[in-house]
Amino acid sequence: MDQNKLLVKLEKAGVYRSSKWLVRGISLEINQGQIVTLIGPNGSGKTTTAKMILNILNTDEGFVTGNANKMAYVPQKINIDWTMPLRVIDFMKITSSLNNTEITESLVMTGVDKLLYNQIHSLSGGEFQRVLIARAIAKKPDLLVLDEPVQGVDFNGEIALYNLIKDISVNLNCGILLISHDMHFVMSTTDHVICLNGHICCSGSPSNVVKNPEYIKLFGEHNSETLSYYQHQHDHSHDHDGSISK
Amino acid sequence: MFDDFFIRALIAGIGIAIVTGPLGCLVIWRRLSYFGDTLSHSALLGVTLAYAFSINISLSVFIISGTVALLLLSLQKRTKLAGDSLLGLLAHSTLAIGLVLIGFLSSIRFDLMGLLFGDILAVTVEDIFIIWFGGLIILGILFYIWKSIFAATVNYDLAAAEGMKPDLSNFIFTLLLAGVIAISIKMIGALLITGLLLIPAATARSLSSNPRQMVILSILVGIISVILGLFSSLELNTASGPSIIVAALVLFILSLISFKRSGALQK
Numbered sequence: 132m133d134q135n136k137l138l139v140k141l142e143k144a145g146v147y148r149s150s151k152w153l154v155r156g157i158s159l160e161i162n163q164g165q166i167v168t169l170i171g172p173n174g175s176g177k178t179t180t181a182k183m184i185l186n187i188l189n190t191d192e193g194f195v196t197g198n199a200n201k202m203a204y205v206p207q208k209i210n211i212d213w214t215m216p217l218r219v220i221d222f223m224k225i226t227s228s229l230n231n232t233e234i235t236e237s238l239v240m241t242g243v244d245k246l247l248y249n250q251i252h253s254l255s256g257g258e259f260q261r262v263l264i265a266r267a268i269a270k271k272p273d274l275l276v277l278d279e280p281v282q283g284v285d286f287n288g289e290i291a292l293y294n295l296i297k298d299i300s301v302n303l304n305c306g307i308l309l310i311s312h313d314m315h316f317v318m319s320t321t322d323h324v325i326c327l328n329g330h331i332c333c334s335g336s337p338s339n340v341v342k343n344p345e346y347i348k349l350f351g352e353h354n355s356e357t358l359s360y361y362q363h364q365h366d367h368s369h370d371h372d373g374s375i376s377k
Numbered sequence: 378m379f380d381d382f383f384i385r386a387l388i389a390g391i392g393i394a395i396v397t398g399p400l401g402c403l404v405i406w407r408r409l410s411y412f413g414d415t416l417s418h419s420a421l422l423g424v425t426l427a428y429a430f431s432i433n434i435s436l437s438v439f440i441i442s443g444t445v446a447l448l449l450l451s452l453q454k455r456t457k458l459a460g461d462s463l464l465g466l467l468a469h470s471t472l473a474i475g476l477v478l479i480g481f482l483s484s485i486r487f488d489l490m491g492l493l494f495g496d497i498l499a500v501t502v503e504d505i506f507i508i509w510f511g512g513l514i515i516l517g518i519l520f521y522i523w524k525s526i527f528a529a530t531v532n533y534d535l536a537a538a539e540g541m542k543p544d545l546s547n548f549i550f551t552l553l554l555a556g557v558i559a560i561s562i563k564m565i566g567a568l569l570i571t572g573l574l575l576i577p578a579a580t581a582r583s584l585s586s587n588p589r590q591m592v593i594l595s596i597l598v599g600i601i602s603v604i605l606g607l608f609s610s611l612e613l614n615t616a617s618g619p620s621i622i623v624a625a626l627v628l629f630i631l632s633l634i635s636f637k638r639s640g641a642l643q644k
Contacts, residue, residue, distance in 0.1 A: 187538050201539075203538075212406055212407075215531070225524075226536065250586065276538070
């Protein structure tokens with residue numbers, strides 16, 4: 132099997148809205164089995180870049196090419212109108228026809244299988260985030276785009292979800308584009324980091340990027356010391372509802 | 378026991394309620410109630426033109442409402458004017474143009490009240506055919522695009538990213554909305570069609586826990602509203618459109634009471 136199948140490629144791509152360039156000159160590649168992370172300050176065009184890759188936004192300059200068959204998206208923000216009664220099981224199926232086993236399996240992976248028949252509106256922020264991730268991976272995509280996927284998730288859950296994301300990239304052999312603020316994860320797990328601020332400031336392997344003066348200018352000196360592998364000391368672990376397992 | 382016209386009105390009304398059920402759910406999920414209003418107000422212009430050029434009313438209404446709908450879609454992408462202002466602008470100007478034109482067509486006898494509020498006596502066998510045939514086409518297309526339009530309703534970005542073609546289904550949905558207005562204008566009237574879209578769906582909301590349930594319930598509530606409304610229209614000699622909407626409102630209030638009792642009123 133070709134391990135490095137190219138999934139998506141941007142060439143000098145840009146989006147122009149309301150008389151300014153949201154992003155410009157973005158070139159990047161995502162291959163099978165690779166985790167690419169976008170970092171950058173607020174308004175630097177991370178989400179815009181993700182939307183170009185997903186064909187949600189048309190580029191006004193440059194090209195997007197790719198041969199990903201199935202893309203899945205975890206958006207940064209999603210509001211479901213209260214007038215729509217929607218259970219987790221209904222939400223899981225909105226873009227693909229999944230059977231109940233596939234649905235339950237991926238909800239188990241993100242630790243929210245007990246919520247299968249709960250109303251979407253009754254979920255907490257963290258629970259909803261887990262459902263969003265479960266929905267995206269249940270499709271078994273070959274390209275997965277995650278925009279701030281662990282926002283609102285508690286500390287232990289965050290680590291578990293990041294580990295899950297890493298597992299997914301191995302198990303599904305899919306490409307992952309991740310937008311994240313969590314430097315620990317970015318630096319320890321990502322294959323390729325792209326530092327964005329309307330354009331690509333710098334990119335490369337995590338260890339190279341942190342030494343780049345552009346990166347230090349954007350994120351400050353202290354962040355460049357977070358390269359050390361994250362280790363969490365705990366003699367037990369919690370399920371997301373607080374019960375102790377093992 | 379029943380005069381023939383009453384049976385015709387019942388068959389026509391039930392046909393309309395079956396179509397307004399699912400479309401009404403989409404209208405409230407997508408917060409398009411004012412959009413629906415604009416289309417139905419513009420329908421009056423369509424009726425006037427139908428009389429002026431002696432063409433079929435439903436066809437003319439469909440063309441005018443459909444044009445207004447597509448105009449709205451393209452204007453919403455191009456102007457900075459807030460969506461509701463744009464809708465109000467088009468709703469009232471098309472209504473006004475329609476009323477002005479009626480003034481010009483003084484040679485033709487008009488039942489303005491009937492056009493605005495629906496006329497139970499006006500339903501012919503041909504209308505029944507248009508309602509059921511048109512309704513089946515609308516439902517068929519809606520069924521075909523349901524997955525896509527539903528995904529786009531939940532979240533546009535998700536639908537677009539995962540290949541559900543939301544722009545295409547939005548476009549088709551808008552035309553279907555114009556279609557349902559076209560087939561129901563004679564029965565319900567230009568001013569009240571949106572009521573039949575919204576109220577049964579809103580009633581169904583408080584009684585459902587998933588989308589499919591809500592669609593089925595809003596069809597049932599719509600049918601019950603039509604039956605109750607037409608009977609009271611016959612008994613009390615009131616206009617058919619308003620009677621149906623009042624019946625729908627009564628059911629909505631009842632659903633709120635039962636909803637509160639069950640303690641499910643949580644946001």
